[in-house]
Amino acid sequence: MLYFIPAWYLKNEWKENEQLWHIRRTQTETDDTVKQVQLFQRNHICGYEILLLSHAPNFRHFLHRQSVFRAPYWSVFDAIQGVRRRKQAMFSFHNLNWPRDTEFVYTPFSVIAMLLGEMYANIEFGEYGNPIQVDLYRNGQITRKNIYDDRGFISCTEVYENGKKAYEQYLTEKGVWKLCRFTDGHVAVNPHSSRYLIRTLRGEEEIPFLKNTYTSMEEVIEEVLASWLRTTRQEDIFCAAAHGQHLPLLDRLLENRRTIFSVFQNRLSLKDEKSVQALSRGDCIVTDSEDNLELLLRTGGAEKNTKVNIPPYDTRVDPGIxxxxxxxxxxxxxxxxxxxxxxxxxxxxxxxxxxxxxxxxxxxxxxxxxxxxxxxxxxxxxxxxxxxxxxxxxxxxxxxxxxxxxxxxxxxxxxxxxxxxxxxxxxxxxxxxxxxxxxxxxxxxxxxxxxxxxxxxxxxxxxxxxxxxxxxxxxxxxxxxxxxxxxxxxxxxxxxxxxxxxxxxxxxxxHTTQYLIEQWKEVIDRIGHSKSITAGK
Known part of the structure; x- marks a missing residue:
């Protein structure tokens, strides 16, 4: 099995970059991992799965926008929150429990819920028209922000005090809080709901958290991801997007595992010595361009592993006008x-x-x-x-x-x-x-x-x-x-x-699609050493 580890983060946080429909997107969602998943899905190169490390309650919509809706994935936050649902759910803000006498005002951008002449809530929508966020107000100040999962439940709630964010809670499908993350970064585990969910060959297992409090969300992710990695096979390959957010984490967890690092544009500075050293511990480094490949060769520190340039985009004849x-x-x-x-x-x-x-x-x-x-x-x-x-x-x-x-x-x-x-x-x-x-x-x-x-x-x-x-x-x-x-x-x-x-x-x-396929097959066969994941078999 080949596992893709993407770098789909919001400003170096363990969160997705989902935008409200009326806010103009300021950066493209397409990167090397998106193109790699598209290539593997459409051409059946080998079995693969996306390994998602960010909190992404609207991940199904993201996959649909990238034309890979059926791509298999495992989410670390689904495991943390004990989410078993896989399919999207149709739900309307009208189905939420609103106070009696609530009146809805439809604006060009959002829906405002009014109660006794004051704004009670502001309902925001995603690009597909689905409600993704409800901001609750009291006396003109925001008190809570509920973030909805596209599978039909509140995934995260942010609590505000005097208009400032105090903490955020990650919830189960039934609305029970699982983790509470405070503004200083430390995380508390609910003592009455202190297990995370891991799917194994024997079925689902609920594993207790090792601590009651953690210094950071990264520490929680590392513990859960380490448990999940024990369910994988030693011959499995991990293709990770080179990104500073998760590179130290993967450097610790994927030691002695077959690893490919994918370098894309200037997402990770190849002039940073620590980053290059972390990349050097992988079996192969795939760059998006010859310029990045030459820069990597000049910096040194990654002499032992294979380095190859495989562009994320293929060329297709489409004469301009x-x-x-x-x-x-x-x-x-x-x-x-x-x-x-x-x-x-x-x-x-x-x-x-x-x-x-x-x-x-x-x-x-x-x-x-x-x-x-x-x-x-x-x-x-x-x-x-x-x-x-x-x-x-x-x-x-x-x-x-x-x-x-x-x-x-x-x-x-x-x-x-x-x-x-x-x-x-x-x-x-x-x-x-x-x-x-x-x-x-x-x-x-x-x-x-x-x-x-x-x-x-x-x-x-x-x-x-x-x-x-x-x-x-x-x-x-x-x-x-x-x-x-x-x-x-x-x-x-x-x-x-x-x-x-x-x-x-x-x-x-x-530089056609077939060329990219052959390049990836060569990389996988070179580091795979296993018939179970041989490309094209």
């Missing part, structure tokens, strides 16, 4: 560019836009924070004005005005626009419209690169990568002053652009 558009869009990521580099790049981009009136620059950001678009446009506008170009080139489009109402400023075309994309769907929709990809960040965005390969979009980067070969599907731009020359090469010569498109599709053939 840029040739069907009246403008030539230039995709330009800005999140990790230094302010001075962005200002200099804007100067050379503006110079090219003055030559090519059909070109437009899409300033790409994954940061969906409120005000992020205004901040980028302000910085670009200031750079334009400083270099003698119209600052109005960088502004928001005013869709409220009809064409015959446009004033002098509105008649100036918008040449720089911001594209805020968080999830894979919005990113793919944006990339399909681009004529060329220019990334001056180091390293370049991996998902954007793979998307460009699949859509046949030329790339202009600062260095060679596994998805860009100079002279084939892209060019090197080590000096920002060469930006205009590289743009002219592709945007003013359709033959060069077509050649890059064909070469992109050829390069994509080496």
């Amino acid at each position: 840029s040739l069907q558009l009246p403008v030539q869009k230039i995709l330009f990521p800005v999140d990790h560019l230094a302010p001075e580099d962005l200002a200099e790049a804007v100067k050379y981009l503006a110079a090219y836009l003055e030559e090519n009136k059909d070109a437009r620059v899409c300033l790409f950001t994954r940061n969906a924070d409120f005000g992020r678009e205004d901040a980028i446009l302000k910085q670009v506008s200031e750079s334009l004005e400083k270099n003698g170009y119209p600052p109005e080139w960088a502004r928001k489009a005013d869709r409220s005005k009809a064409e015959f109402w446009l004033d002098a400023e509105d008649q100036i075309p918008i040449m720089f626009m911001v594209e805020q994309c968080v999830d894979e769907l919005s990113v793919s929709k944006c990339v399909r419209q681009q004529r060329i990809f220019v990334d001056l960040e180091e390293p370049p965005d991996l998902f954007l690169q793979i998307s460009c390969v699949g859509m046949g979009i030329p790339q202009i980067l600062r260095s060679v990568t596994q998805y860009m070969r100079p002279g084939r599907n892209g060019r090197i731009c080590r000096d920002i002053s060469q930006l205009g020359e590289n743009l002219r090469y592709y945007l003013e010569n359709l033959n060069n652009w077509n050649t890059a498109m064909i070469q992109s599709f050829e390069l994509g053939k080496t």
